Amino acid sequence: MAVVPIIRDGGDEYAKIGIGKSTGTKLISACGHLKKPGVYEIELGLPVEEFIYSNEYCGGIRNDKKLKAVVAGGSSVPILPAELILKTANGEPRLMSYESLADGGFATGTMLGSGGFIAMDEDTSVVKNLYTFTRFYHHESCGQCSPCREGTGWMEKLLHKILDGHGTIADVDLLWEIQSKIEGKTICPLGDAAAWPVASAIRHFRSEFEEYVRNPQNIRKDHHYYRVNNINPELV
Amino acid sequence: MPKVTIDGHTIEVAEGTTILEAARMIGGEVAPPAMCFYSKLKTSGGYCRTCIVKVTKGSEKDPRPMPKPVASCRTPIMDGMEVQNKTAPDLVDARAGVVEFLLINHPLDCPICDQAGECHLQDLSYEHGLSKSRYDFKRREFEKIDIGPNIKLHMTRCILCYRCVKVADQVCDSRVHGVLNRGDVSEISTHIEAALDSDFSGNVIDVCPVGALTDRTFRFKSRVWFTKPVDAHRDCKKCCGRSVLYMSGEEVLRVSVRKDTWGEVENTSEGKPGWLCNECRFEKKSKSDWTIEGVRNIDRHSVISQNKYLEQKNRKIDVSNQKLIGEKAHN
Ligand code: SF4
Ligand code: SF4
Ligand code: SF4
Numbered sequence: 001m002a003v004v005p006i007i008r009d010g011g012d013e014y015a016k017i018g019i020g021k022s023t024g025t026k027l028i029s030a031c032g033h034l035k036k037p038g039v040y041e042i043e044l045g046l047p048v049e050e051f052i053y054s055n056e057y058c059g060g061i062r063n064d065k066k067l068k069a070v071v072a073g074g075s076s077v078p079i080l081p082a083e084l085i086l087k088t089a090n091g092e093p094r095l096m097s098y099e100s101l102a103d104g105g106f107a108t109g110t111m112l113g114s115g116g117f118i119a120m121d122e123d124t125s126v127v128k129n130l131y132t133f134t135r136f137y138h139h140e141s142c143g144q145c146s147p148c149r150e151g152t153g154w155m156e157k158l159l160h161k162i163l164d165g166h167g168t169i170a171d172v173d174l175l176w177e178i179q180s181k182i183e184g185k186t187i188c189p190l191g192d193a194a195a196w197p198v199a200s201a202i203r204h205f206r207s208e209f210e211e212y213v214r215n216p217q218n219i220r221k222d223h224h225y226y227r228v229n230n231i232n233p234e235l236v
Numbered sequence: 237m238p239k240v241t242i243d244g245h246t247i248e249v250a251e252g253t254t255i256l257e258a259a260r261m262i263g264g265e266v267a268p269p270a271m272c273f274y275s276k277l278k279t280s281g282g283y284c285r286t287c288i289v290k291v292t293k294g295s296e297k298d299p300r301p302m303p304k305p306v307a308s309c310r311t312p313i314m315d316g317m318e319v320q321n322k323t324a325p326d327l328v329d330a331r332a333g334v335v336e337f338l339l340i341n342h343p344l345d346c347p348i349c350d351q352a353g354e355c356h357l358q359d360l361s362y363e364h365g366l367s368k369s370r371y372d373f374k375r376r377e378f379e380k381i382d383i384g385p386n387i388k389l390h391m392t393r394c395i396l397c398y399r400c401v402k403v404a405d406q407v408c409d410s411r412v413h414g415v416l417n418r419g420d421v422s423e424i425s426t427h428i429e430a431a432l433d434s435d436f437s438g439n440v441i442d443v444c445p446v447g448a449l450t451d452r453t454f455r456f457k458s459r460v461w462f463t464k465p466v467d468a469h470r471d472c473k474k475c476c477g478r479s480v481l482y483m484s485g486e487e488v489l490r491v492s493v494r495k496d497t498w499g500e501v502e503n504t505s506e507g508k509p510g511w512l513c514n515e516c517r518f519e520k521k522s523k524s525d526w527t528i529e530g531v532r533n534i535d536r537h538s539v540i541s542q543n544k545y546l547e548q549k550n551r552k553i554d555v556s557n558q559k560l561i562g563e564k565a566h567n
């Protein structure tokens with residue numbers, strides 16, 4: 001833990017660990033489809049690829065599946081597809097540091113945020129995952145300001161509609177619109193936190209949303225999921 | 237004194253003035269719409285986000301623009317600040333988004349809503365709203381509640397501006413009224429629906445920007461634009477006794493506070509907000525209870541200002557142009 005070396009060696013020594021402005025170590029709570037999920041203390045600047053695949057850390061993806069996407073810093077930060085989390089848009093290895101993860105802005109980057117690291121394998125549905133996140137933020141909204149109070153519920157309903165097999169392409173566009181109208185217009189950052197996952201999921205995985213719209217019968221196999229989320233598994 | 241420029245108009249204001257207050261001093265279109273801010277209620281504002289503006293220059297010292305739109309009712313001006321309201325199309329678009337959020341769960345039952353004609357949400361949607369809703373889910377609904385014998389709470393129409401909560405807190409003696417729950421199921425409530433038992437509780441009706449809190453003694457009596465508003469006063473031991481009576485013939489249909497250009501209660505000559513007590517508001521419903529001062533000119537927004545009383549006034553002034561006035565009266 002960080003306190004021990006700071007007390008033992010002093011703050012200056014501790015700050016030599018890390019890279020650029022990201023100095024010291026950070027606790028990363030890794031979960032999702034990893035062989036060894038858990039809380040790891042890493043030196044900032046560790047390559048993301050090493051964090052996911054080396055045996056010292058998460059040990060790779062469960063059942064040796066392919067990595068599909070990662071939410072690198074807690075559920076509110078933009079989700080990135082595997083190719084963008086392992087390498088930046090310029091082709092440089094992505095590092096576990098504030099600067100490297102933010103490289104490329106929200107177009108191709110994300111944030112280290114809280115260090116809540118969620119890895120998803122190739123079988124994961126980004127849309128379902130997003131529905132879970134959005135439902136969470138809807139539930140968390142305190143309701144003081146209009147964009148977050150009303151917008152989070154609206155996004156949840158639209159995602160439910162898309163998962164329910166009744167979505168349209170216009171609904172996907174509307175989701176994009178709604179998140180853009182919430183972001184930056186609220187009292188506290190929970191509004192942004194609710195908007196970013198929606199924006200990034202559509203930005204990087206739009207085709208998946210369209211698949212749900214075009215071929216709803218193909219994606220209605222996971223009956224348990226539908227039951228708990230109150231969705232009729234038979235397409236009506 | 238610090239200077240601020242809003243939509244190209246520069247004004248000097250006292251330290252600590254908010255952008256919204258400065259914009260109101262300039263007046264007209266420059267002033268952003270405000271659904272929750274109420275200058276006479278402490279800690280109001282910040283909730284609805286309709287008053288957002290774009291700060292293109294932070295101050296003389298630090299000219300960087302602010303990264304996000306800010307709530308003008310809660311942001312104090314800095315010397316040299318430059319602000320855009322109506323002149324920034326992206327800001328107007330962002331505000332339209334806020335208006336859409338306020339409307340998605342709103343019943344829009346204006347035809348049977350007592351607030352219609354003097355509703356800030358109507359004005360706001362008229363100026364910024366889309367002609368069609370993009371929300372096709374079931375709208376949120378609540379049961380209507382009677383808060384005591386005189387006030388009706390129609391929570392479905394509430395936009396959660398918190399103004400009534402501030403009135404209950406600051407104008408009434410004890411607060412038994414507040415917001416229950418959170419998120420989009422929040423609701424205004426008096427605990428265990430107890431009557432808001434205060435001599436000044438009726439003022440919640442006047443601060444409510446929508447038809448969520450209405451006067452039960454006026455309920456469904458008349459559309460407000462068919463009434464004739466007159467200024468009146470009476471000697472009252474509890475309150476200032478200065479009111480507006482909404483008359484129909486000799487009958488007093490409703491009594492309300494006097495409101496200024498921004499829809500807020502006017503100050504009395506002593507400089508205090510002219511809140512009304514419940515006795516004046518709900519019980520003094522006969523013309524003989526009041527000394528009538530004359531027809532009230534209700535300006536800005538309200539359809540009441542479009543009505544015949546104003547035109548009659550104009551007619552007196554404008555005798556030279558009889559034909560035009562005659563045509564107008566037919567419309
Ligand atoms: S953005 Fe923050 S303040 Fe506004 S409703 Fe959401 S949680 Fe509440
Ligand atoms: S509160 Fe305003 S917008 Fe809502 S129904 Fe009443 S008049 Fe119409
Ligand atoms: S009841 Fe009216 S005043 Fe009270 S929060 Fe709702 S809209 Fe605002």
Ligand code: FES
Pocket residue numbers: 269270271272273281282283284285286287288307308309310
């Ligand atoms: S008036 Fe400023 S946020 Fe409502």
